[in-house]
Amino acid sequence: MLITIPDVLNKAGLEKINALLDQGQFKDGKLTAGWHAKLVKNNTQLTGRDSAAKQATAQLTNSLQRNATFSRATLLRRMRPLLFSRYNPGMEYGSHVDDAIMGSDRGFRTDISFTVFLNDPESYEGGELIMDSPIGEQKFKLPAGSAIIYPSTTLHRVAPVTKGVRQVAVSWIQSLVRSAEKREIIYDIDQTRRTLFERDGKSREFDLLTKTHANLLRLWSEP
Ligand SMILES: O=C(O)CCC(=O)C(=O)O
Numbered sequence: 001m002l003i004t005i006p007d008v009l010n011k012a013g014l015e016k017i018n019a020l021l022d023q024g025q026f027k028d029g030k031l032t033a034g035w036h037a038k039l040v041k042n043n044t045q046l047t048g049r050d051s052a053a054k055q056a057t058a059q060l061t062n063s064l065q066r067n068a069t070f071s072r073a074t075l076l077r078r079m080r081p082l083l084f085s086r087y088n089p090g091m092e093y094g095s096h097v098d099d100a101i102m103g104s105d106r107g108f109r110t111d112i113s114f115t116v117f118l119n120d121p122e123s124y125e126g127g128e129l130i131m132d133s134p135i136g137e138q139k140f141k142l143p144a145g146s147a148i149i150y151p152s153t154t155l156h157r158v159a160p161v162t163k164g165v166r167q168v169a170v171s172w173i174q175s176l177v178r179s180a181e182k183r184e185i186i187y188d189i190d191q192t193r194r195t196l197f198e199r200d201g202k203s204r205e206f207d208l209l210t211k212t213h214a215n216l217l218r219l220w221s222e223p
């Protein structure tokens with residue numbers, strides 16, 4: 001399931017994060033890529049070691065975790081530290097799949113990848129996040145403050161930036177539910193029971209769907 005989430009950050013939140021990033025020391029993005037992704041990764045990044053990045057990470061992580069759509073769609077168990085990337089003209093990230101396992105102890109399974117767009121799409125050319133799919137490529141260039149979450153199983157790339165600067169935050173999630181298909185079923189039931197609740201209050205139908213939602217989570221979630 002691929003979902004876009006508007007307004008993860010409001011204008012004030014965006015301004016604060018971008019001001020913090022302006023103080024950061026962006027380094028070559030190849031430092032955090034796997035051996036095959038390194039071959040096609042050409043961007044700059046701020047990692048958690050940078051103090052500006054630490055503050056930006058705390059703020060954006062908080063905004064993501066408070067976002068209802070983000071939490072319902074990801075069924076977040078844990079998240080890798082955010083990486084802030086800046087693509088200057090000529091930079092791109094060619095086709096790759098994200099590493100399945102991350103962390104120095106190799107204890108983190110990536111189920112979901114996401115990008116939070118941090119600057120105005122009108123301010124740069126190119127830089128679309130492009131997903132490979134059986135029906136062709138899907139391109140995303142979202143407004144500043146919006147996020148896209150997608151299964152980490154997907155081949156994807158970032159088109160070359162030809163003008164201006166593309167600034168984003170990216171990270172990975174280990175979900176309570178490993179399978180994207182199962183997460184989608186749980187998400188759909190959750191959305192449906194909430195719509196029912198808004199329409200009719202706590203009806204018998206709402207109760208049964210809530211029971212099914214809870215029981216599927218019990219069946220499919222992993223520690
Ligand atoms: O910049 C993006 O939107 C995605 C970056 C990416 O694919 C990655 O860091 O693995």
Ligand SMILES: [Fe+2]
Binds near residue numbers: 097098113156
């Ligand atoms: Fe990626």
